[in-house]
Amino acid sequence: MKAVAVFPKGREVKVIDVPEPRLRAPSEVKVRTLEVGVCGTDREVVQFKHGKPPEGEDHLIVGHECVGEVVEVGEQVKNLAPGDLVVPRVRRPCPSEDCLPCRTGNTDFCVTGEYTERGIHGAHGFAAEYFVEDVEYLHKVPRELREVAVLTEPLTIAEKALREVAHIQTRLPWKRPLPGRAVVLGAGPVGLLGAMALMRAGFQTTVYSRKPPPDAKSEMAESLGAAYVSSKQHRVEELVKQRGKADVVYEAAGVASAAFELVKGLAPNGVFVFTGVSESEEEELDQGELMKQWVMNNQVLIGTVNAAAVDFEAAVEDLRHFRTKWPGKVEKLITARHRPEDYAQVVNGEKRTDIKDILVFSRG
Structure with a gap:
């Protein structure tokens, strides 16, 4: 064969x-x-x-x-x-x-x-x-998912991330009416599927990616109801002014410099999820300022890799939901x-x- x-x-x-x-x-x-x-x-x-x-x-x-x-x-x-x-x-x-x-x-x-x-x-x-x-x-x-089922595995990355975020945030003793704001770094398939999963979970979601609109990725993000902001046109400080600080950042770009720059846009008590693997970059980070931010704001940074059986089951269910909510988009x-x-x-x-x-x- x-x-x-x-x-x-x-x-x-x-x-x-x-x-x-x-x-x-x-x-x-x-x-x-x-x-x-x-x-x-x-x-x-x-x-x-x-x-x-x-x-x-x-x-x-x-x-x-x-x-x-x-x-x-x-x-x-x-x-x-x-x-x-x-x-x-x-x-x-x-x-x-x-x-x-x-x-x-x-x-x-x-x-x-x-x-x-x-x-x-x-x-x-x-x-x-x-x-x-x-x-x-x-x-x-299900046979009805035949044309999109190949997206199951990349969607499991977001499913596991959301599962971990939900568990981490049980540390907060109060209840919120909505999950809050989310920013997805990167507009590739992992990023766009992550945006769908975050929106399904109730987050007000922004996709933050390098390429200025209009292009296929920005058009896709906006057609889902997510905001799209170009990092080439708007620095993190401008993103925060436009969209507010993020309760969850879902990194799906695999670029270390962009990811650590976006840490500045994480809200107090927020969770930053790294999913990408980046090559070493000659970037100078203000380590003291980052450490101070994480400590003073009770923030959590986690890495996540691979997925479990429960995440595959969730991904299959979410693909079905996505096709109902956004006909033709998946x-x-x-x-x-x-x-x-x-x-x-x-x-x-x-x-x-x-x-x-x-x-x-x-x-x-």
């Missing part, structure tokens, strides 16, 4: 032919891959800054954002049947008996770093015509569908489009 793989030793990216997988355990499910999303993590893998093949192999099949169709199930699988649509989770638990998160099904909080992630670290991904997965890591998706986040052979050109920018690029393996 066809698969898209990277070869770290030769620094190659190519479509290869590999054996079609078979069920090897009664709890496994064979899935026909329909679509695979391309994201910033793929760029890091292709640039060989991140990613690791399975032990003993010279290549890594990429792809961690996926929707597929069940074609075969093991004899112990009761809740899935051929024809069902599914999205797979990405991370698998580490082997350490001392890792309480992994032993309790919370691999997104693994403490050893010895986990595997399909398509990223130590395990082949989903950018192949078929894959086999244990039923434990698959989530059923579909427009996907700005191009490509052949698997185009993967390298999409990742390196030659064929990249405005918001979200998808690889199509089967129409299903």
